[in-house]
Amino acid sequence: MLAVDTMKKLSFSKFIADGDLVIVYERHDTMKAVNVSDGSVFQNRFGVFKHSEWIGKPFGSKVYSSKGGYVYLLFPTPELWTLVLSHRTQILYIADISFVIMCLELVPGCLVLESGTGSGSLTTSLARAVAPTGHVHTFDFHEQRAASAGEDFERTGVNSVVTVGVRDIQGLGFPDEFVGRADAVFLDLPQPWLAIPSAANALKPDAILCSFSPCIEQVQRSCETLTKKFTDIRTFEVLLRTYEVREVKTNTVPGHGDISPMRLPRKRRQTTDGDIEQDEPHAAVVMAKPSGEARGHTGYLTFARLKCFV
Known part of the structure; x- marks a missing residue:
């Protein structure tokens, strides 16, 4: 019976319940462990989050604050x-x-x-x-x-x-x-x-x-x-060397070198005076670079x- 109870405690529960421990995830270097308690709130730079709105949601859910900001609720794995x-x-x-x-x-x-x-x-x-x-x-x-x-x-x-x-x-x-x-x-x-x-x-x-x-x-x-x-x-x-992966905007297209601005698509928008403006051209490129805070x-x-x- 002990083995069964142990497996139950260590198994992955799909839904958050009152009293559960969750990891509130903002980004990879900003997380916090929180015990869910009906009637309590969690507050950070994105606003106020009610615990009552977390209960019953599956782990991994994206939840929103009163201001419209959001965090993810993750299962507390050893990692x-x-x-x-x-x-x-x-x-x-x-x-x-x-x-x-x-x-x-x-x-x-x-x-x-x-x-x-x-x-x-x-x-x-x-x-x-x-x-x-x-x-x-x-x-x-x-x-x-x-x-x-x-x-x-x-x-x-x-x-x-x-x-x-x-x-x-x-x-x-x-x-x-x-x-x-x-x-x-x-x-x-x-x-x-x-x-x-x-x-x-x-x-x-x-x-x-x-x-x-x-x-x-x-x-x-x-x-x-x-x-x-x-x-x-x-x-x-x-x-261990960690790399950060992020999207950047550039005038360089991978595999083609520098591209003339005239050859890149431009977004058009109308100004308050009725004139048509065109945004500067750019290409979105995903880049990886070594983290500045590598251990x-x-x-x-x-x-x-x-x-x-x-």
Whole structure:
């Protein structure tokens, strides 16, 4: 019964209901997470939006304000949640997250151990990867941070497959109840090499560990410890370059170079004096250019596979 309930909570609901979490989308870099509440309103630069008018609409709907402005109401996927969540700590973004999930070989049913929880950006995606029959046990030494993350997991509906614990994994290691049970371990710690021996005890033979570190000195120290019980040790730096796609007006037609204004169509309109004016000619061209706010280095991802000792 638990698996059925879990799948229901993580499944895509087509219509917005009172109490649902929605992502209010203005543009790709302007979004906000909002809990729908009948009788409440959402206000931004486009006007005032009544929550009551959102209820019953399908996710993805375009809704209008009292001023005629509009936003889109999107389902809170892990990808969108990563872009709107509160940053209690440095977070992992989509490029790193997708790479981690693939290299950890996560599938539904896996048991994953994570330390530390931080803002919960990665945890939400881990939960979706292992649902409905798997589970993520995430630990953070900071009690208030762990509590805030737990509240976020309830908002996004993944709390049924995520358990948040308060524990100093660097000093105490993972709880003994996980010895030999974990399919994967993820470490985001200042001194990950202190937690690696405990992670090795928790992992199943041939299972994979991933450690995220912002500095190469942390990577080197971790790799020295990993060589004792792990093999296939590799470190990656994921760099993502984003391009903005937009339509611009120009006197250049793609494939034809500069076109004489006399050869381009002109729009005609009548002035208040009765004379006929012609607009300057232009062609609409879709162009892509690198984003001016592209993220650079986030951190290093080190993966290692636990040796099978016979």
